[in-house]
Amino acid sequence: xxxxxxxxxxxxxxxxxxxxxxxxxxxxxxxxxxxxxxxxxxxxxxxxxxxxxxxxxxxxxxxxxxxxxxxxxxxxxxxxxxxxxxxxxxxxxxxxxxxx
Numbered sequence: 015x016x017x018x019x020x021x022x023x024x025x026x027x028x029x030x031x032x033x034x035x036x037x038x039x040x041x042x043x044x045x046x047x048x049x050x051x052x053x054x055x056x057x058x059x060x061x062x063x064x065x066x067x068x069x070x071x072x073x074x075x076x077x078x079x080x081x082x083x084x085x086x087x088x089x090x091x092x093x094x095x096x097x098x099x100x101x102x103x104x105x106x107x108x109x110x111x112x113x114x
Contacts (some may be wrong), residue, residue: 036078036081036082036085037081038074038077038078038081038082039078041074041077041078042071042074042075042078045070045071045074046071049067051063051064051067
């Protein structure tokens with residue numbers, strides 16, 4: 015088998031890579047896909063434009079992180095409430111069993 019065949023990644027994916035990502039992550043993916051830099055006078059790109067784009071990307075990541083933190087906080091609160099309800103229900107069940 016040749017090296018080219020051995021390094022082949024396999025069948026192409028039929029699902030889009032954005033599937034399973036949060037709305038914020040999809041926003042970042044779209045932003046990165048359309049990201050373009052203007053060429054500088056002597057080739058390459060303008061440093062100021064690179065810094066501007068990096069700041070934009072950082073803002074997008076901060077938004078995504080804040081959304082993920084909010085989601086995790088909500089899940090933690092839900093789990094705590096569920097655990098508290100389970101313990102209360104368990105205590106009531108035991109009390110009823112003891113009364114019999």
